[in-house]
Amino acid sequence: MRQILLITDGCSNVGESPVMAAAHARQEGITVNVVGVVDYGTIGELGSREIADIAKAGGGLSRIVGTPQLAQTMQMMTRKTVVQTIQQAVNKEVKKILGEGSLEELPPLKRSQVVTVVDELTETTPLRIALLIDASASMKPKLAAVEEAIRDLALSLEAREGRSELAVFHFPGRSSSEDATLDMDWSSDVSEVRSLFSRLKMRGATPTGPAIFKVLEHYRYDKLDEHRDRRVSEDQGEREGMIGGYVV
Amino acid sequence: MGMSSNPPYPVGTVISGKWRGNRYVVERLLGKGANGTVYLVQREGRREKYALKVGNDTLELQSEINVLTSLQSCRKRSEFRARRESPLSSYLLESDDFKGGDNEPFYVMRYVEGRPLHLFLAKNGASWLGLVGLKLLEKLQLLHECGFVFGDLKPENVMVSDYGEAELIDYGGASPIGRSVKQFTEWHDRGFWNAGSRTGDESYDLFSFAVLCLRLLNEDGLKVAAQQLPQTRSVDELIRLARNLPDKKLSSWLCLALKGGFTGSAAAAAAWKHHIYNQRKPAKEVMATPRWLKNAFALSLFVLAFTIYWVLRF
Numbered sequence: 184m185r186q187i188l189l190i191t192d193g194c195s196n197v198g199e200s201p202v203m204a205a206a207h208a209r210q211e212g213i214t215v216n217v218v219g220v221v222d223y224g225t226i227g228e229l230g231s232r233e234i235a236d237i238a239k240a241g242g243g244l245s246r247i248v249g250t251p252q253l254a255q256t257m258q259m260m261t262r263k264t265v266v267q268t269i270q271q272a273v274n275k276e277v278k279k280i281l282g283e284g285s286l287e288e289l290p291p292l293k294r295s296q297v298v299t300v301v302d303e304l305t306e307t308t309p310l311r312i313a314l315l316i317d318a319s320a321s322m323k324p325k326l327a328a329v330e331e332a333i334r335d336l337a338l339s340l341e342a343r344e345g346r347s348e349l350a351v352f353h354f355p356g357r358s359s360s361e362d363a364t365l366d367m368d369w370s371s372d373v374s375e376v377r378s379l380f381s382r383l384k385m386r387g388a389t390p391t392g393p394a395i396f397k398v399l400e401h402y403r404y405d406k407l408d409e410h411r412d413r414r415v416s417e418d419q420g421e422r423e424g425m426i427g428g429y430v431v
Numbered sequence: 432m433g434m435s436s437n438p439p440y441p442v443g444t445v446i447s448g449k450w451r452g453n454r455y456v457v458e459r460l461l462g463k464g465a466n467g468t469v470y471l472v473q474r475e476g477r478r479e480k481y482a483l484k485v486g487n488d489t490l491e492l493q494s495e496i497n498v499l500t501s502l503q504s505c506r507k508r509s510e511f512r513a514r515r516e517s518p519l520s521s522y523l524l525e526s527d528d529f530k531g532g533d534n535e536p537f538y539v540m541r542y543v544e545g546r547p548l549h550l551f552l553a554k555n556g557a558s559w560l561g562l563v564g565l566k567l568l569e570k571l572q573l574l575h576e577c578g579f580v581f582g583d584l585k586p587e588n589v590m591v592s593d594y595g596e597a598e599l600i601d602y603g604g605a606s607p608i609g610r611s612v613k614q615f616t617e618w619h620d621r622g623f624w625n626a627g628s629r630t631g632d633e634s635y636d637l638f639s640f641a642v643l644c645l646r647l648l649n650e651d652g653l654k655v656a657a658q659q660l661p662q663t664r665s666v667d668e669l670i671r672l673a674r675n676l677p678d679k680k681l682s683s684w685l686c687l688a689l690k691g692g693f694t695g696s697a698a699a700a701a702a703w704k705h706h707i708y709n710q711r712k713p714a715k716e717v718m719a720t721p722r723w724l725k726n727a728f729a730l731s732l733f734v735l736a737f738t739i740y741w742v743l744r745f
Binding site for chain 1: 450489490493494496497500526527528534536609610611612613617622623628629630631661
């Protein structure tokens with residue numbers, strides 16, 4: 184399962200529309216969640232509408248919070264999105280088997296069984312989340328809180344049974360030709376989330392749309408060695424399964 | 432953080448089940464948990480009162496019901512082995528959907544009369560901690576024996592009766608041992624203090640329990656420690672707080688729990704029982720004599736001497 188989590192504090196102002204970019208992401212099976220971070224004042228009507236629209240186009244959730252709630256919000260959104268994605272898939276299967284009916288309409292016993300499956304998959308499905316951080320000038324005072332929230336999210340992901348990985352990008356990139364810069368490539372190691380943004384040079388523009396496209400490219404590029412990766416992880420899965428069998 | 436939070440049902444609302452048909456009358460609002468709203472209800476035509484939780488998300492509530500169902504059957508098995516007792520129904524009575532409402536899912540559980548742990552101790556005094564702590568650890572032990580961790584352990588989720596019976600409420604954060612902890616609260620979370628993972632194990636609950644004790648005994652100290660920068664925030668701060676507690680046996684128990692040093696909740700409960708619950712403090716405490724008393728004593732001696740002198744002289 185793949186997600187993009189965009190963290191921003193304002194409107195995009197350069198390049199393609201971020202709403203279109205999010206729609207592309209959704210088309211490729213990647214859910215886009217958006218957190219607007221505001222500490223003082225408001226994000227503006229335009230900004231908050233864009234945040235909601237990006238999430239809607241990307242099939243995800245959006246929230247506007249202050250830095251103290253950031254970590255908790257990111258954890259909650261990530262989990263909710265995993266649950267929802269799985270629930271949608273499971274609901275589809277349920278419909279196929281039982282004809283009509285969503286989870287809410289199932290009788291208690293059946294519902295309980297379906298939810299057991301959803302919980303199981305929520306915990307074990309492999310998960311990749313690309314964090315896309317707005318590093319325009321106004322975000323600078325919030326970046327320490329953002330990094331802490333990322334570390335916290337990594338900690339929560341590490342506790343999952345399924346393979347979970349994070350990658351971190353910030354935008355705008357280092358040069359004007361680069362829409363977003365990769366700060367940390369796919370990793371499931373919490374200790375790698377350290378001083379991600381310390382050498383950051385703030386630049387004015389906010390190319391949210393192009394930055395999302397850049398992340399999509401990274402996801403695509405990564406597919407090349409995904410096959411090999413998957414075989415490795417399947418092997419691991421089998422081994423772990425056997426060990427689990429002994430324990431139980 | 433529910434997706435939708437409807438206004439609470441007014442007193443007198445009849446919640447009737449769509450599948451099983453039982454009817455419950457709302458008496459008052461008891462509180463709001465992460466997954467829903469809890470009411471005190473009376474089953475129509477009966478005297479017994481129950482707590483009824485209405486969920487705001489079918490999936491989350493069902494997940495909670497599933498946990499309660501497995502706890503229920505685990506307890507049933509162990510109680511069958513031991514002795515038959517009525518509170519089999521302590522975890523879950525039934526679950527259903529609110530017919531006539533928006534089909535909101537709900538479940539019914541035993542009503543625990545009392546007050547949250549922090550309010551109980553504030554009213555009755557910290558000397559109750561030995562007893563209530565033991566009861567709580569025993570509850571955790573039962574839960575762990577059934578293969579679950581509680582997760583979101585904090586004073587607000589512990590109900591204490593007038594006589595110190597402790598009961599865990601809100602199982603929304605409970606998850607099977609070995610799975611990730613679903614719900615947690617910053618201060619009580621092992622991950623927040625850089626003290627370990629968020630994988631649910633017995634030590635996770637014991638860690639939260641230790642923070643709970645610190646919060647009850649020195650909330651200000653804990654607040655200061657929690658406000659540190661994330662990079663410098665560490666379990667050492669908590670251990671320092673624990674060391675500064677006047678009760679040395681309690682502080683060494685807490686330090687061990689914070690370090691994850693107990694093999695499990697059974698060992699932890701045994702140690703608590705042995706060292707903290709069983710220690711009766713002598714009723715008389717040795718206190719330094721206050722200076723005003725010394726001065727007053729000196730003054731009275733002087734007056735006495737003067738009086739004797741005065742009496743003898745005339």
